Amino acid sequence: MKPESTVMHIDVNSAFLSWHTAYYKQMGIENDFLEKPTVIGGNEKKRHGIVLAKSIPAKKSGVKTGQSLMEAKIACPNLEIIYPRYDVYVKASKSLREFLKTYTPDVDVFSIDECFLNFTDKNKNYEKLAYEIKNTIKKNFGYTVNVGISTNKLLAKQASEFEKPDKIHTLYKEEIKTKLWPLDVSELFMIGRRTAPKLKKLGISTIGDLANCDYNLLIASLKSHGKLIYDYAWGIDNSIFREEHDIKGIGNGSTISFDVEERQVAYKIIMSLCENVGIRLRKENKLCKVVSIGIKSKDFKYSIKQKKINYYTSSTEEIIETAKYLFDVLWDQSPIRHMNVRVSDLIDRKNKQINFFEKENALEKEKLDEAIDKIREKYGSYSIIKASYLDSGIEPVMGGYPSEEYPDMKSIL
Ligand SMILES: [Mg+2]
Known part of the structure; x- marks a missing residue:
């Protein structure tokens, strides 16, 4: 052991x-x-x-x-x-x-x-x-x-x-009853604004109440999340913490301060969102196979679409190309207020196998991305930008840092 x-x-x-x-x-x-x-x-x-x-x-x-x-x-x-x-x-x-x-x-x-x-x-x-x-x-x-x-x-x-x-x-385990249980249930990790009111309805107001509640009732109401927080109330540390390094996807989104009505403007935003996704993907030493895009229109209609690439990649250009393709399929011309891009189906770079479908210059692209990442890390996001961003008023690399792991850090446009 x-x-x-x-x-x-x-x-x-x-x-x-x-x-x-x-x-x-x-x-x-x-x-x-x-x-x-x-x-x-x-x-x-x-x-x-x-x-x-x-x-x-x-x-x-x-x-x-x-x-x-x-x-x-x-x-x-x-x-x-x-x-x-x-x-x-x-x-x-x-x-x-x-x-x-x-x-x-x-x-x-x-x-x-x-x-x-x-x-x-x-x-x-x-x-x-x-x-x-x-x-x-x-x-x-x-x-x-x-x-x-x-x-x-x-x-x-x-x-x-x-x-x-x-x-x-x-x-420590022996301190749970005195230090943890008296606290309001919303103080427990993974109990958010939506779960707390549900628990209150079940008569659970402290973490101690949760630890000693009717387990079957809890599961009936909250399903697997109920099991997770019940374990937490007893100090049992399970999957979420163990898997936190095994990220499932990397996403980046931005609410836009004007209505986007032109395809070329939308493309620029997509590219900017993808730049950051690519940087983070490479920083994590991962490759992705699925790209998805989400669009929220002016009247808050949200639509999402995803596509599987034929091989694993970390190339910003590949991600951009796929995201633009998805955008063209998805967009119904209505003014856009929010967009996000996400990559998933990730593997570690070291597990990569040479793939028949991969574009010929894939390796060069990867090297170029790496070189750009290094320069940006040293001299900042603005040190290298696509010419199309000059005077466009759109940030060339949106999103400063993982928004998924740290949701408060929304990207800035
Ligand atoms: Mg802090």
């Missing part, structure tokens, strides 16, 4: 705002966004401008994540709005990960601001180590984290959610 391990969950407190503050500090500007009513949000003038992250003072004024920036301004007139700098956040996230790897090679990334650390040495004092990690991050990087400690990922994550910021918490 595998020796029982210790898991730490590291969660950056108010990540975007913390990183933004640290970034300013690096440039010699003292501006603590966490201390003032601040939000990170998209462009205020455009329709999709929403609150992506908020400071505690902003929260106290009634500002909510996901709210439109206009609503937020009404709730808090002296609100400061900062435009997101995904490049800065991605860099900050990477350097944190590198730092954490000095403690254990076994670091699993959960989202841009959350990591799991796995330890197997039974004789170590992990609370002491957690304090060392937390305090070193504060000293060297200039922001705070919460650390949750337990024996599995689920419990470690729940533990880091307890009191914030700058805190260490444990949640």
